[in-house]
Amino acid sequence: MRQPVHEIAGVMAVMPMANINTDAIIPSVWLRTATADLGKGLFGGYRYDEDGRERPDFVLNREPFRKARILLADENFGCGSSREAAVWALVQFGIGCVLAPSFADIFYENAFRNGLVAGIIEPKTYRALLAAAHAAEATSPEGRIDLASATVTGPDGVAHAFSIPASRAQALMRGDDEIAMTQQHLPAIEAHYEHARAEAAWLFPSTLQRSSAP
Amino acid sequence: MQSNVHEGNAHAGSGARTPATVFDKIWDAHRIARLDDGRDLIFIDRHVLQETTSAVAFDGLRRDGRAVLHPELTVATQDHIVSTEPGRDENTFPIGRELLGLMRSNARASHIRHFGVDDPRQGIVHVIAPELGFALPGSILACGDSHTSTAGGVGALGIGVGTSEVEHVLATQTLALVRPRNMRVLFKGRPGPGVTAKDLILRALSVLGVAGGRGCAVEYAGEAVSALSVEGRLTLCNMSIELGARLGLVAPDERTFAYVQGREYAPSGAAYEQAVQAWRALRSDPGAVFDQEAVIDCEGMAPQVTWGTNPSLVASVDGRVPDTSIYADARQRESAAAALRYMGLEPGMALEDIAVDVAFIGSCTNSRLSDLQAAADVVRGRRVAPGVRALAVPGSLSVKREAEALGLHRVFLDAGFEWREAGCSMCVSINEDTVASGARCIATSNRNFENRQGVGSRTHLASPATVAASALRGRIADVRKELRQ
Numbered sequence: 001m002r003q004p005v006h007e008i009a010g011v012m013a014v015m016p017m018a019n020i021n022t023d024a025i026i027p028s029v030w031l032r033t034a035t036a037d038l039g040k041g042l043f044g045g046y047r048y049d050e051d052g053r054e055r056p057d058f059v060l061n062r063e064p065f066r067k068a069r070i071l072l073a074d075e076n077f078g079c080g081s082s083r084e085a086a087v088w089a090l091v092q093f094g095i096g097c098v099l100a101p102s103f104a105d106i107f108y109e110n111a112f113r114n115g116l117v118a119g120i121i122e123p124k125t126y127r128a129l130l131a132a133a134h135a136a137e138a139t140s141p142e143g144r145i146d147l148a149s150a151t152v153t154g155p156d157g158v159a160h161a162f163s164i165p166a167s168r169a170q171a172l173m174r175g176d177d178e179i180a181m182t183q184q185h186l187p188a189i190e191a192h193y194e195h196a197r198a199e200a201a202w203l204f205p206s207t208l209q210r211s212s213a214p
Numbered sequence: 215m216q217s218n219v220h221e222g223n224a225h226a227g228s229g230a231r232t233p234a235t236v237f238d239k240i241w242d243a244h245r246i247a248r249l250d251d252g253r254d255l256i257f258i259d260r261h262v263l264q265e266t267t268s269a270v271a272f273d274g275l276r277r278d279g280r281a282v283l284h285p286e287l288t289v290a291t292q293d294h295i296v297s298t299e300p301g302r303d304e305n306t307f308p309i310g311r312e313l314l315g316l317m318r319s320n321a322r323a324s325h326i327r328h329f330g331v332d333d334p335r336q337g338i339v340h341v342i343a344p345e346l347g348f349a350l351p352g353s354i355l356a357c358g359d360s361h362t363s364t365a366g367g368v369g370a371l372g373i374g375v376g377t378s379e380v381e382h383v384l385a386t387q388t389l390a391l392v393r394p395r396n397m398r399v400l401f402k403g404r405p406g407p408g409v410t411a412k413d414l415i416l417r418a419l420s421v422l423g424v425a426g427g428r429g430c431a432v433e434y435a436g437e438a439v440s441a442l443s444v445e446g447r448l449t450l451c452n453m454s455i456e457l458g459a460r461l462g463l464v465a466p467d468e469r470t471f472a473y474v475q476g477r478e479y480a481p482s483g484a485a486y487e488q489a490v491q492a493w494r495a496l497r498s499d500p501g502a503v504f505d506q507e508a509v510i511d512c513e514g515m516a517p518q519v520t521w522g523t524n525p526s527l528v529a530s531v532d533g534r535v536p537d538t539s540i541y542a543d544a545r546q547r548e549s550a551a552a553a554l555r556y557m558g559l560e561p562g563m564a565l566e567d568i569a570v571d572v573a574f575i576g577s578c579t580n581s582r583l584s585d586l587q588a589a590a591d592v593v594r595g596r597r598v599a600p601g602v603r604a605l606a607v608p609g610s611l612s613v614k615r616e617a618e619a620l621g622l623h624r625v626f627l628d629a630g631f632e633w634r635e636a637g638c639s640m641c642v643s644i645n646e647d648t649v650a651s652g653a654r655c656i657a658t659s660n661r662n663f664e665n666r667q668g669v670g671s672r673t674h675l676a677s678p679a680t681v682a683a684s685a686l687r688g689r690i691a692d693v694r695k696e697l698r699q
Contacts, residue, residue, distance in 0.1 A: 017549065018545060018549065019424055019425075019524055019549070021524070021661075021663050023661065023663045023664075023665065023666050024663065024664065024665075027665055027669075028642050028643060028644040028666075029644070029669075031266055031644060032295060032309045032310065032313070032644060033309070033312050033313065034269045034270065034312060034313060034316065045664060045665040045669065050651055050669055050670060074545070075425065076424065076425045076428070076458065079424055079425070079458060080360070080455075080661065080663065081359070081360045081455075081661075082267070082358060082359055082360040082362075082374045082375060082376050083266075083267065083376070084267070084270075084376035084377040084378060085377075087376070102425065102428070104425075104428065104458060105394075105428060105429060105458070105459075105460045106360060106374060106375065106376060106455075106460060109375075109376060109379065110376035110377075110378065110379075113376070113378035113379070114378070165251065165252075167250065167251030167252065168251070171251070178378070178382060178390065179278070179280065179381065179382055179385045179386060182255065182382065182385075182386045182388055182390060183385070183386060185246060185247055185255055185386075185388070186386070188246050188247055188255075189246055189255075189257065189283075189386060189387060189388055192244075192246045192257050193257065193284075193387070196257070196259075200488075200489075200492060201481075201485055201488065202350075202481035202485040202486065202488050202489030202492065203259055203350065203352075203353060203481075203489075205479065205480065205481045205482065205485055207478065207479050208286050208287060208479055209286060210284075210286050211286075
């Protein structure tokens with residue numbers, strides 16, 4: 001059971017780039033140990049120079065974006081590798097929702113499994129939110145995400161719809177445990193396995209039988 | 215299993231079965247249930263683990279008191295963070311010790327086969343899965359790595375997953391998946407000399423872009439694909455994820471069946487004969503519907519090399535770095551300009567004028583025996599250009615042994631290449647194999663993202679033959695000129 005998610009409200013940071021890849025989100029040097037501070041490594045290549053000093057012009061190094069809760073980006077966010085640490089880094093930094101016109105397939109799946117809302121927005125919504133965020137940059141660049149109604153309210157107070165499959169939104173609001181849900185199908189899973197073993201014995205040769213495990 | 219399920223479908227209908235793609239046939243044979251949210255619950259025949267994406271999954275199992283359901287259908291290896299230093303062990307790259315140790319102990323505690331650095335079967339997940347016969351035509355294989363699509367080269371569905379999904383497979387031997395759409399990429403025409411599977415997929419990337427296959431299972435077809443060896447098909451399918459597709463495959467044929475025969479975890483004897491019968495049905499039926507189709511014209515095409523910071527920014531090796539004004543879309547223009555700035559290149563430069571500091575032959579894309587042979591054929595009797603660091607990193611210890619039996623290690627060493635141990639090495643650069651800031655590497659790997667091979671590193675992707683020729687020249691080289699000599 002994970003923490004149910006209903007609403008995310010707070011600072012909206014923008015990274016107006018397409019194809020932001022998972023290597024950019026969390027560079028591999030941050031993945032060398034099981035206990036690295038991934039929130040610190042988020043966007044490491046953009047955030048720090050070669051000596052590890054913050055680059056002052058990068059959005060997440062500026063106030064109030066150090067406390068960003070919502071991230072707005074352009075198409076194909078999260079492309080590249082399957083590293084779920086990209087999602088963990090966003091979540092550990094404090095991001096609760098990424099809004100983009102599209103997401104890469106594996107990132108999208110990883111996001112939901114960690115309670116990170118990946119909201120798909122129309123290109124015109126992207127442009128409207130981008131303009132509103134830029135206009136409010138010096139004052140109050142805050143936004144609000146409401147999962148039940150699948151709406152995002154931009155810094156200008158204008159509400160827009162975002163797209164999320166209803167079943168996914170409900171799963172987030174309930175805090176579903178996917179594995180527990182699948183385990184309800186265990187009899188059917190085992191029946192499939194036994195059936196396949198009988199009908200396609202070639203798929204389960206003697207070297208891969210249960211008794212053959214080390 | 216395939217034939218059985220489709221007989222069932224045929225009986226359920228009026229006798230005429232709906233034309234299906236290879237992907238449909240494999241997917242449907244593995245579907246256990248349609249879930250309430252519209253996803254399919256899919257049985258996973260094979261699961262491959264590596265050290266950098268599995269530790270947290272095992273933590274989750276322990277936290278929730280769950281066991282591994284089918285340890286016998288799971289194998290683990292150490293590939294990402296292992297040192298590739300000759301004579302290495304688990305301690306050679308000290309920072310990696312923690313994750314390597316966790317892989318070993320987690321596998322042991324769950325009765326999972328573990329092919330660590332001390333096992334002759336160790337290697338990159340996507341190299342060893344086909345090599346051991348663990349990935350079979352018609353099977354579905356999962357692995358916590360996006361290049362799992364590689365297994366499509368033997369006609370398997372290889373699906374790359376995140377760590378939560380690794381945990382899900384460990385606990386249930388299934389994945390709950392959105393059914394992807396069918397896409398076919400047809401390679402038309404005959405490519406010119408010196409053109410390999412790597413060049414074909416780079417070409418497809420330049421045409422289709424990094425999101426061209428998003429949401430799709432891609433079937434690669436056409437004369438140029440049928441003509442590829444199984445190892446070439448593994449290379450082709452490997453970079454499906456660079457197209458944005460989680461799955462890519464080539465329909466298995468006689469060449470595939472011969473490749474699989476005799477491998478450690480492949481069926482043998484009567485079971486192999488039964489398998490081949492089932493595998494022969496794994497063709498897309500005439501009239502099967504593809505939601506998306508693309509044709510890549512490769513008639514007479516030249517070797518391909520990337521010039522930018524995503525794998526779709528590609529040019530012919532005899533071409534030039536493009537002027538960003540070729541992009542009509544302002545955002546594309548801006549991102550191409552940013553890529554050129556990062557890469558330290560000017561529009562209009564001939565690719566062959568670009569000097570390289572490092573040449574890397576390896577990775578799950580291009581580290582198999584035929585890749586090393588192609589590179590060795592270029593390198594034999596020559597010397598790496600002064601000032602260039604050149605690495606040859608076999609994809610598995612098995613590939614390394616085979617290459618050494620053929621004397622390829624001598625060819626590389628005599629030319630001034632490093633001959634290293636098996637691992638992901640300078641592709642993911644999570645170990646000590648990194649490229650210095652501002653240095654330029656021509657690599658047989660799959661990603662040329664900013665900082666991918668180390669902070670500030672610049673990467674050009676190309677085939678093993680092109681990388682080998684470039685190592686000798688000290689500049690990006692057109693391998694066709696070497697072949698003519």
